[in-house]
Amino acid sequence: MIFIDSSAWFALLDQRDGFHRPAREFQRELERGVHGRLVTTDYVLDETVTYLRQRGPVHSVGEFRTVVTASESVQIVWTTPDRFWAAWETLLGRPDQRWSLTDCLSFVPMKSLGIRLAFGFDSDFRHAGFDLLPGQE
DSSP states (O other): OEEEOHHHHHHHHOTTSTTHHHHHHHHHHHHTTTTOOEEEEHHHHHHHHHHHHHHSOHHHHHHHHHHHHHOTTEEEEOOOHHHHHHHHHHHHHOTTSOOOHHHHHHHHHHHHHTOOEEESSOTHHHHTTOEEESOOO
């Protein structure tokens, strides 16, 4: 399994994104099943939809929803009250980091599911002890 962060979704969906090319190249590995199932959270999806809505027309949000719901390789981890408060504790427990609550709501299920890899371009994953692919920041 590999966690897919909003920074990866942005890069895949927006040709203007500076990481569009490496994201598309890495997507080829994912399509071959090299890293297994893609896992994301409802908060990452929210962050991605917000970005898409700010950057473009509403139909891009619908297209994104189709990509997520039509894919059998994407698993969504839904935020529960326990995960929410665990993420809050993660955030408060690391005052040396400037993590967002959404970042922490990614870290918590990654740890509980034993996911070590993140597809994205946000170095916060490395700072939290995860491996970040495709390896560019």
